[in-house]
Amino acid sequence: MEQRHTTLRSFRRKLSDPLFNAVTVLVLGGALVAIIYPLYFILIASVSEPDQVYEGNVWLAPAGFTLDGYERIVSDPAVWRGLMNSLLYTGLAVTISVCLVLTAGYALSRRDMPGRSMFMLLFLATMFYDGGMIPRYLVVRDLGMLDSIWAMVLPNAVAVWNLIIARVYFESNIPGSLREAAHMDGASDLRFFFRIVLPMSKPLIAVMIMIHMVWNWNAFFDALIFLTDDSKYPLQLVLRNILVQNEVSTTGNLVGDLASYAEQQKVAELIKYGMIVFASLPMLLLFPFLQKYFTKGMLIGAVKN
C-alpha cells in the first residue's frame, strides 16, 4: 500500500509538466487505441451475425453470436492443407537457417580464421546489391526447385543481419581463454563448437529460432512466385486468395451452400474476419515469448550497429 502510494506520487511529480502530460496522453493513448481497437473489432466481428456487421451495428461488443464463420473455416480442406504446408515449410526452414547462421556466425567470430574479413565483406555486399527478382527466379528454376519444398526453405535461408547478430554474440560471450584451454586438451575447433560453444549459446539459439519462425510463417512472396501447384500453398497464400483476391466461394465451397448471392457475400465477410483471427492466432499465442526474444535479438544486433 505504502509502496503504491509513493509510486503514484512520484508519477504525479514526474508528469508535472502539463504540456508534456497532455502530449504523452494524446500520442501514446492514441497509438494504443489505434492498435488495439482494429484487432478487437476483428475479434468481435468474427463471432457476430454477418447482417449486424454489415449494417454497422457492431462497435464495442458482438451483436448476435455465431461460430458459423469458424465452422466453415475449419471444415475447409484448403485451409488445413495450407496450415500443414506452413508448418512443414516453417519447421524445415527454421532448422536449416538456424544451422547455417550458427555455424557461419561462429566461424566469422574467430579472428584467427584467415580470410575472415573477406568473407564478411562478400556477405555484407549482398545487403546493398542483389541480382533482383528475375535472375533469382531463373536461378531457382534452373536448379529445378520450382514447385518444390526447397524453393520455400533455401532461397532466403540466411539473412546477413542474423549473421552479424550471431557473430557479435559469439565474440562477446565466448572467452578466448576457454578456447585456448580446450585446445590444450586436444579439442578440435569442431568439437569445441559443438561441445562448448553451442551449449553456451542457448539465448542466441532461442533468438534465432524465434526470428526465423516468424519470418517463415508470415512469408508469402516466395510461395507466390515459386509455387504453382495450389496443393503446396502455405497458409499465407491461401489467406491471400481469400482475403485479398476475394476467392472465398471458390476455395473448397466455403459459402457454396448458401442460396442467394447477397447471403454469400455476407458470410464471405464473416469468414474473412474469422480467417484473420485464425491466421494470426499462432503468432499471437507465441507473442509474449516472441517479443522478448525479438527485443533481445535486436539489442544484441544493435550493440555494434
Add this chain to the structure above:
Amino acid sequence: MAGRPHLLRRRPAGPPAGRAGGIAPPGARVVVERRGVGLAARMWRARHLYLLLAPTVVYFAVFKYWPMYGVQIAFRDYQADAGFLHSPWVGLAHFQRFFNSHQFWDLLSNTIWLALFNLLVVFPVPIVLALIVNQLRLGRFRRFAQTVLYAPNFISTVVIVGMLYVFLAPRSGLVNNLIVFMGGDPIFFMAESEWFRPVYVGSSLWQEAGFSMVIYLAALAAIDPSLHEAAKMDGATRWQRIRHVDLPGISSTISVLFILSIGNLLNIGFEKALLMQTPLNKDTSQIIQTYVYEVGLLQAQFSFSAAVGLFNSLINMTLLLVFNHVARRARQASLF
C-alpha cells in the same frame, strides 16, 4: 597482415583486457609461436572453421552471387535453353525500351513518391514514440505500452492487407460505416488511386512504428543517467531534457538508420503494394517492383524486366552511397 602481433588482432572487442585470456605470459608465448607461421599453415589450422562456414558460403554463392551474375540477361535476349551465358547479346536495348516507354515516368514518380511519403511519415514516428515511452517510469504501464506497440509487427503482411480490405470495404467496412454514421458518403478506398498512398503509408505506420522503436529505446537506455541528473539539477524541464540530452544521445543511431532506409528507399514494402494493387488503383499503385513482377513473372519477359529491376537496384545503391557520404561529412556517423 604481417608483423603485427597476432594476439592484438585476436582479442575480442567485447570483454575488457585482462578479463579473458590473461595478459602477459600465456599471450606472449602464443605471439612468439604464431609469428612467421605461413598463410597455408594458418588456413590448415582453421580448416574446421572453414568447414563450419562452407554451407553458408555455398548458400551465398548460389542464391546471392549467381543471380548477380545472372543479371547479365538484362543485356541479352534471354532464352531458356541458352541460359545466362549464351543468350544473344543486345546491349542496352531493354533499357532503352524501358526509358522510352510511356510508363517510365509514371513508374518512376509513383515509386519515388510512395517511398518518400512513406519514409517521411514512418521514419520519425518511432523516435517520438521512443522518447515518450522512455519517459514512462511506471514499470507495468510501460511494459503494457511496449507490448501493444510491438504486436502489429507479428501480423503478416497478407493479414494486414486483408484487414485493410475488410475495414475499407465500400458497403460493410468499419471505416465506411463510421463515415456514413457521421453523415458522409462511403469511399471505395482500395479502388481509388488517390487513396492508395495514404492507405499504404498509414498501414505501414500501424505495422512498423512500434517495432522500430526498440532500437531507439536501446540507444536511449545507453545514455549516461548522470547527464539527466545534471540537467535536472540545472532545472531543465522534461522538454529541455529531451531536446538537449535524449535527442543528441540518439542522433548517431538516427542517422545510421536513416541512411539504411534511404538505401532501401525503392525496395520498401513492395510486397504490400502488390497485395494492395487492384486494377482500379494502378495509376498510383504500379511501382517499379510490382511492374517487374507483372512483366517478368506473369508475362515472362525475363530480360526486359531484369533490366527494369537492375535500374531499380542501381538507383538504390547510388542513393545509399550518396547519403552515406553526406552523413559522414556532416557528423562522422556512417555505415562504412
